[in-house]
Amino acid sequence: xxxxxxLTLASETALVVVGTCLIAGTYGLVRLAYGLVLPGIQASLSxxxxxxxxxxxxxxxxxxLGALGGLVxxxxxxxxxxxxxxxxxxxxxxxxxxxxxxxxVPSAVLASAGAGFASPGLVAVVGRNLAAARVDRAQATxxxxxxxxxxxxxxxxxxxxxxxxxxxxxxxxxAAAGLGVLLLDRPGATPALPVRSDPFDRGWLAxxxxxxxxxxxxxxxxxxxxxxxxxxxxxxxxxDxxxxxxxxxxxxxxxxxxxxARRQTALPAPRAWLLTTAVTAGATAxxxxxxxxxxxxxxxxxxxxxFVAATSALIAWTAHLDPGRTAAGTSVAFIALVLGQAxxxxxxxxxxxxxxxxxxxxxxxxxxxxxxxxxxxxxxxxSRRR
Numbered sequence: 001x002x003x004x005x006x007l008t009l010a011s012e013t014a015l016v017v018v019g020t021c022l023i024a025g026t027y028g029l030v031r032l033a034y035g036l037v038l039p040g041i042q043a044s045l046s047x048x049x050x051x052x053x054x055x056x057x058x059x060x061x062x063x064x065l066g067a068l069g070g071l072v073x074x075x076x077x078x079x080x081x082x083x084x085x086x087x088x089x090x091x092x093x094x095x096x097x098x099x100x101x102x103x104x105v106p107s108a109v110l111a112s113a114g115a116g117f118a119s120p121g122l123v124a125v126v127g128r129n130l131a132a133a134r135v136d137r138a139q140a141t142x143x144x145x146x147x148x149x150x151x152x153x154x155x156x157x158x159x160x161x162x163x164x165x166x167x168x169x170x171x172x173x174x175a176a177a178g179l180g181v182l183l184l185d186r187p188g189a190t191p192a193l194p195v196r197s198d199p200f201d202r203g204w205l206a207x208x209x210x211x212x213x214x215x216x217x218x219x220x221x222x223x224x225x226x227x228x229x230x231x232x233x234x235x236x237x238x239x240d241x242x243x244x245x246x247x248x249x250x251x252x253x254x255x256x257x258x259x260x261a262r263r264q265t266a267l268p269a270p271r272a273w274l275l276t277t278a279v280t281a282g283a284t285a286x287x288x289x290x291x292x293x294x295x296x297x298x299x300x301x302x303x304x305x306x307f308v309a310a311t312s313a314l315i316a317w318t319a320h321l322d323p324g325r326t327a328a329g330t331s332v333a334f335i336a337l338v339l340g341q342a343x344x345x346x347x348x349x350x351x352x353x354x355x356x357x358x359x360x361x362x363x364x365x366x367x368x369x370x371x372x373x374x375x376x377x378x379x380x381x382x383s384r385r386r
Contacts, residue, residue, distance in 0.1 A: 012130050016138050018180035019122045020145035025174030026088045026115040028149015035226045036153050036247045037163035045101050053349025055105055056227045059112035060342030064335045066116020071331035080121030085178025088114025092171035096164045119334055124327040125185050140261035140312045147254025147308055154248035204322060211317045212336040214374030218277060219340025221367035222307055224348045224360050232357040236290040246300040253304025269317035274375040276313050280306030281368035288361045
């Protein structure tokens with residue numbers, strides 16, 4: 001009996017590890033690494049800030065299509081994981097071998113879809129393979145994979161000869177992680193809660209109006225840091241190595257959410273959202289006019305924790321409102337988040353060319369505070385509709 005329990009826990013732990021690696025690959029090494037290596041991409045491909053913003057917006061749109069696939073196919077998580085593996089790996093290879101914008105742009109857009117497929121797929125896989133008592137913490141741990149992915153991306157930027165090699169490494173790592181998830185998943189496992197696959201129920205979408213609004217606003221606000229954060233630091237006088245260190249700090253902050261996951265999951269989800277988005281706003285404010293490099297590095301670390309913890313709170317918030325639609329709720333919430341990032345990237349690029357980066361970051365602070373306010377005066381418990 002003890003041996004069976006030990007094997008079960010080992011299998012669950014292994015699944016959480018490879019699931020975390022898949023999020024690290026699709027988010028940290030592929031999707032969000034674009035902002036890290038943007039200065040090098042712009043120099044190599046003669047890409048303007050405005051075009052860079054449009055590429056980011058296109059990648060965000062592709063992410064949303066992937067997440068929409070997760071919404072429609074919430075009861076087919078293996079298909080979603082396979083799609084995440086394929087799009088992220090193929091897109092990364094395309095970026096790695098590109099010599100001009102003609103190949104780089106569609107490859108970057110395709111690669112970003114991988115993260116959109118990965119989140120809902122892993123939410124469903126974790127939900128059906130782990131005991132109910134361990135699901136919430138496991139979901140927060142897997143979602144925190146963005147953090148170590150960002151750290152790895154920063155370290156690769158420091159040790160590899162160019163950004164193209166980094167995307168080649170990202171392709172191999174993401175493919176391996178996706179295969180690991182598929183091997184460890186037990187397709188016949190029964191979810192802790194029954195899954196309902198009617199994602200276009202208007203009443204359900206109305207129930208989610210506050211988290212969806214907050215997600216859109218946070219996405220729009222965070223685009224300034226994710227797309228232009230490193231470029232902003234460089235233009236403010238930071239060296240290339242210092243700006244990469246700040247990016248690594250983003251990842252360290254995101255990784256630290258694993259350490260705070262137990263306390264965060266003990267809070268009501270709306271309160272956790274209010275706390276984490278308020279922290280994100282404060283960190284963004286510290287980057288409006290970068291001064292000391294170490295202050296900027298610290299601010300990036302705090303931003304990384306706040307943003308990743310906020311996305312975990314978002315998953316918990318939608319799950320609290322309707323536990324039977326956790327995967328679908330994750331999809332629609334992350335669609336709202338990344339639609340916000342798409343709008344924010346284009347707006348930030350255009351505003352930066354007219355009013356400067358400092359004004360752009362100040363507007364991002366205000367948008368983040370609006371996102372936090374969506375959790376105020378929240379009432380009601382989980383949906384009882386079946």
